[in-house]
Amino acid sequence: MTTSEQRVAVVIPAKDEQDRIAATIRAARAIPHVDLVVVVDDGSEDDTQKAARDAGATVVRHSINRGKASAMETGAQVAAMRDTEGRPPRLLLFLDADLGDTAVEASPLVAPVLEGKADFTVAALPPQEGAGGFGLVTGAAFKAIKRTTGWEPRQPISGQRCMTREAFMAALPLASGWGVETGMTIDLLVAGFTVQEVVCDLKHRASGNNFAGQLHRADQYKGVAKAVLARRLRRIHVPHGKRNSASKPYEPYNAYKG
Numbered sequence: 719m720t721t722s723e724q725r726v727a728v729v730i731p732a733k734d735e736q737d738r739i740a741a742t743i744r745a746a747r748a749i750p751h752v753d754l755v756v757v758v759d760d761g762s763e764d765d766t767q768k769a770a771r772d773a774g775a776t777v778v779r780h781s782i783n784r785g786k787a788s789a790m791e792t793g794a795q796v797a798a799m800r801d802t803e804g805r806p807p808r809l810l811l812f813l814d815a816d817l818g819d820t821a822v823e824a825s826p827l828v829a830p831v832l833e834g835k836a837d838f839t840v841a842a843l844p845p846q847e848g849a850g851g852f853g854l855v856t857g858a859a860f861k862a863i864k865r866t867t868g869w870e871p872r873q874p875i876s877g878q879r880c881m882t883r884e885a886f887m888a889a890l891p892l893a894s895g896w897g898v899e900t901g902m903t904i905d906l907l908v909a910g911f912t913v914q915e916v917v918c919d920l921k922h923r924a925s926g927n928n929f930a931g932q933l934h935r936a937d938q939y940k941g942v943a944k945a946v947l948a949r950r951l952r953r954i955h956v957p958h959g960k961r962n963s964a965s966k967p968y969e970p971y972n973a974y975k976g
Contacts, residue, residue: 721832726880727754727800727808729793730775731786732815736764738923740773745821746813747774751828754808756796757815758789766815776800786877787892794886807883814877816923823919827880836914836970837885838906840871840899841878843920855938859900862946866955867907867973869965871915875899875942878920885911896938897945904945907973908954914970 728746732739739757746755757770761783771777778796780789794810801807809831813821830836859874877899888909893901907913949955956973965971 724751724806724832725753725808726751726811726828727756727797728752728811728813729790729797730755730757730770730813730815731760731789731793732757732762732766732770733760733783734762734764734766735815736762736766736769738816738818739766739770741818742813742815742821743770743773743775745817745819746811746824748822749811749825749828751809751832752811754797754800756793758793758796760784760786760789785895787894787898790892790898791890794883798883809880809882810886811880812877814922817878817920818922820919820921824878824880826916826918827878830914830916830970831880831882835912837911838879838881838913840873840903840913840915841876841918841920842872842915842968843876843878843918843922855896855935855942858939858946859942862900862942862949863903863907866904866949868956868961868963869903869907869913869971869973870967871903871913872967873915874903875938878918881906893945893948894941895944896941897943898941900942901945901949904949904954907971908956910972910974912970912972915968917968 743755755775757775757777759767759779761780767779827839830839863874864870889902889905892898962975
């Protein structure tokens with residue numbers, strides 16, 4: 719199989735994103751190799767489902783909000799159902815619903831996976847206008863990932879990720895809540911998969927320093943802490959004696975010595 723034959727499915731978990739979802743879908747469809755966009759409406763109370771369907775996405779709806787991890791799992795299942803016998807499974811590209819027109823800038827995430835340089839990639843975004851917070855959530859995720867695997871990610875909780883189907887299946891079951899990215903990264907690196915962080919000029923709706931933004935970051939912190947604690951209790955980590963040397967920014971990293 720040549721790289722030109724490899725297809726990519728975009729999976730977009732969405733809740734109450736009727737104003738942005740159509741632009742996100744249109745931009746995602748412009749990414750090379752993408753031939754399927756799956757939107758999982760996770761219990762929206764607005765017209766996200768209709769807006770996504772009108773924009774040409776395959777849409778599946780959760781009648782109640784089940785959380786991001788469940789939406790990602792549902793989207794991956796739908797993508798698998800759309801695969802064609804005799805052809806390789808599609809790569810999975812997970813994108814946030816609020817990226818709008820900038821979603822096409824996720825294109826660089828695909829190449830390292832497509833070319834076999836990495837099993838999964840993570841987007842490093844530029845500073846987001848209006849973003850608040852003090853880096854507590856990011857810091858907690860960074861420390862946990864470095865402590866358990868040796869990898870030093872720039873943006874450990876980034877939700878924009880491309881991966882092989884094999885890698886996604888190895889990460890199941892996903893950590894619940896906002897700990898899904900941290901848990902996935904740890905589990906895949908411990909399992910021997912290779913990661914690469916990639917700079918992408920993506921922009922999403924930032925959480926400010928108002929009360930709602932503070933509550934959101936508190937939920938994120940609890941989710942990350944829960945995912946990290948669950949893995950610590952199960953002693954999931956790369957043994958120091960087998961651990962690779964320090965990672966280099968934006969280069970493929972495997973946690974185990976060659």
